[in-house]
Amino acid sequence: MSEHHHHIAVLAGDGIGPEVMAQALKVLDAVSGKFGFTVSRKVAFVGGAGIDHCGKALPEETIRACEEADAVLFGSVGGPKWEHLPANEQPERGALLPLRKHFGLYANLRPGVCLPALTHASPIKNELIEGGFDILCVRELTGGLYFGQPRFREREGDDEVVVDTMRYHKSEMVRIAKVAFEAARGRRKRVTSVDKANVLTNSLLWRETMIEVSKDYPDVELLHMYVDNAAMQLVRNPNQFDVIVTSNMFGDILTDEASVISGSLGMLSSASVGAEVALFEPIHGSYPQAAGKNIANPMAAILSGALLLEHFGLKEEAETIRQAVDHTIRDGFVTEDLARPGERSCTTTEVGDRIRARI
Ligand code: IPM
Numbered sequence: 001m002s003e004h005h006h007h008i009a010v011l012a013g014d015g016i017g018p019e020v021m022a023q024a025l026k027v028l029d030a031v032s033g034k035f036g037f038t039v040s041r042k043v044a045f046v047g048g049a050g051i052d053h054c055g056k057a058l059p060e061e062t063i064r065a066c067e068e069a070d071a072v073l074f075g076s077v078g079g080p081k082w083e084h085l086p087a088n089e090q091p092e093r094g095a096l097l098p099l100r101k102h103f104g105l106y107a108n109l110r111p112g113v114c115l116p117a118l119t120h121a122s123p124i125k126n127e128l129i130e131g132g133f134d135i136l137c138v139r140e141l142t143g144g145l146y147f148g149q150p151r152f153r154e155r156e157g158d159d160e161v162v163v164d165t166m167r168y169h170k171s172e173m174v175r176i177a178k179v180a181f182e183a184a185r186g187r188r189k190r191v192t193s194v195d196k197a198n199v200l201t202n203s204l205l206w207r208e209t210m211i212e213v214s215k216d217y218p219d220v221e222l223l224h225m226y227v228d229n230a231a232m233q234l235v236r237n238p239n240q241f242d243v244i245v246t247s248n249m250f251g252d253i254l255t256d257e258a259s260v261i262s263g264s265l266g267m268l269s270s271a272s273v274g275a276e277v278a279l280f281e282p283i284h285g286s287y288p289q290a291a292g293k294n295i296a297n298p299m300a301a302i303l304s305g306a307l308l309l310e311h312f313g314l315k316e317e318a319e320t321i322r323q324a325v326d327h328t329i330r331d332g333f334v335t336e337d338l339a340r341p342g343e344r345s346c347t348t349t350e351v352g353d354r355i356r357a358r359i
């Protein structure tokens with residue numbers, strides 16, 4: 001029995017965020033009841049909900065709620081309702097990016113996992129992925145093209161010019177490399193570093209740094225791959241990858257690819273870690289078309305809860321959630337995204353209830 005007490009900030013956000021978050025909290029309550037620990041929570045607005053209730057995507061009280069918490073459970077942000085706003089004020093850029101920067105969440109761990117039982121849901125030819133696959137992308141999250149200065153747009157005579165800057169300190173590369181090598185140690189001990197060293201100065205230092213850090217991890221194999229090739233290899237033979245480590249922009253692109261080929265976008269959760277507070281979220285986004293319909297897959301949010309417990313050192317508790325999800329899938333209680341053609345699918349709340357019942 002664990003006797004811990006933890007305090008989390010709950011940022012459900014927009015779209016299907018609140019619906020899937022409700023299921024995640026339901027399951028967390030069941031696990032804490034079973035194991036005898038407590039998770040107190042403070043609910044705060046973020047994204048479009050922040051704009052509607054407090055006038056901005058990342059309200060001060062939300063930042064405070066996160067500062068006071070041991071970890072943040074995040075839903076999703078964004079939707080058509082806020083798309084007319086200037087880009088910097090929209091839910092995604094106005095909330096997610098500042099949240100990452102403010103809390104120094106420099107490492108984003110995003111899995112691309114295709115379970116053997118779910119290969120039918122992957123768009124990859126099934127003979128290429130018979131046993132499924134299990135990739136972990138470690139994406140640098142607070143540097144590079146997303147945050148580099150200068151960035152501007154200005155007139156130049158009759159023309160216009162725009163500038164974004166890809167800027168990295170070596171220290172930022174070292175710390176993300178360590179996250180990747182550490183993660184690989186608990187897995188199949190292979191790190192593929194993805195760069196564009198045939199073009200970018202950034203990538204030259206990146207590659208050198210990965211090699212340097214790898215010397216402290218002689219038990220882990222390090223490979224290098226250009227990003228264009230990596231995008232191709234992911235769909236040709238995803239099984240060659242264990243841990244992928246890459247910069248912010250490349251990571252953004254490759255993690256979408258890795259998640260969609262897994263066929264289970266609705267099941268993948270991610271962790272963003274850094275200095276102090278860690279943040280856990282499903283990777284599926286706000287899926288506005290499904291909002292309010294009780295059809296979204298709550299498993300990614302529920303599994304984000306498992307990642308959060310693991311972060312608190314509650315391994316057995318986290319495993320209990322994973323097994324409950326696993327059983328629920330095998331029992332056939334899944335939302336429409338995972339149902340086989342012609343099979344009945346469950347609602348969001350039904351899946352949540354089934355998983356809770358398994359705890
Ligand atoms: C993601 C998203 C964000 C990103 C957007 C919404 C700013 O695509 O988390 O991958 O590009 O990082």
Ligand code: MN
Nearest residue numbers: 252253255256
């Ligand atoms: Mn993205």
